[in-house]
Amino acid sequence: MITYFLLAIVIEAALGANNQGLTVDQVTALVMLDMDDNHDGHVSEGELMLELVFRWDKNFDLQVSQTEFVSFWVQTYHDDQATTAAFFYNLDFNHDNFLTTDDISHHLGVLDPNGDKQVSEAEFKHFMHANIHYESN
Ligand SMILES: [Ca+2]
Ligand SMILES: [Ca+2]
Ligand SMILES: [Ca+2]
Numbered sequence: 001m002i003t004y005f006l007l008a009i010v011i012e013a014a015l016g017a018n019n020q021g022l023t024v025d026q027v028t029a030l031v032m033l034d035m036d037d038n039h040d041g042h043v044s045e046g047e048l049m050l051e052l053v054f055r056w057d058k059n060f061d062l063q064v065s066q067t068e069f070v071s072f073w074v075q076t077y078h079d080d081q082a083t084t085a086a087f088f089y090n091l092d093f094n095h096d097n098f099l100t101t102d103d104i105s106h107h108l109g110v111l112d113p114n115g116d117k118q119v120s121e122a123e124f125k126h127f128m129h130a131n132i133h134y135e136s137n
Pocket of ligand 2: 097098099100
């Protein structure tokens with residue numbers, strides 16, 4: 001499994017883009033746009049949690065299963081299954097195969113390094129580059 005992920009990452013890194021030719025920066029901009037409900041260019045913690053619980057969680061049990069996440073993400077942002085599964089693995093802090101607000105709060109230090117409770121596009125880009133590896137730049 002891990003070998004498969006590594007192989008997929010190596011192949012994607014060589015291509016530098018995903019299934020629809022989108023780079024990490026382009027995917028990041030799309031995700032940002034979807035999360036930033038009040039369009040102020042920043043994603044607040046509230047907006048982040050809303051995205052997690054109301055958009056990615058399809059059966060409303062307040063947690064996002066790996067299946068829910070991967071199918072939504074692949075359909076919406078066109079990353080391949082392996083890249084998305086690896087991304088989910090990184091997001092799922094306690095590795096119970098469900099993404100909850102608890103998992104996300106563990107990432108806030110990286111998502112929001114300046115601690116102003118807002119994730120700027122630059123902060124989010126940095127986070128995405130650290131967690132999605134299909135290009136080197
Ligand atoms: Ca906002
Ligand atoms: Ca979890
Ligand atoms: Ca911030």
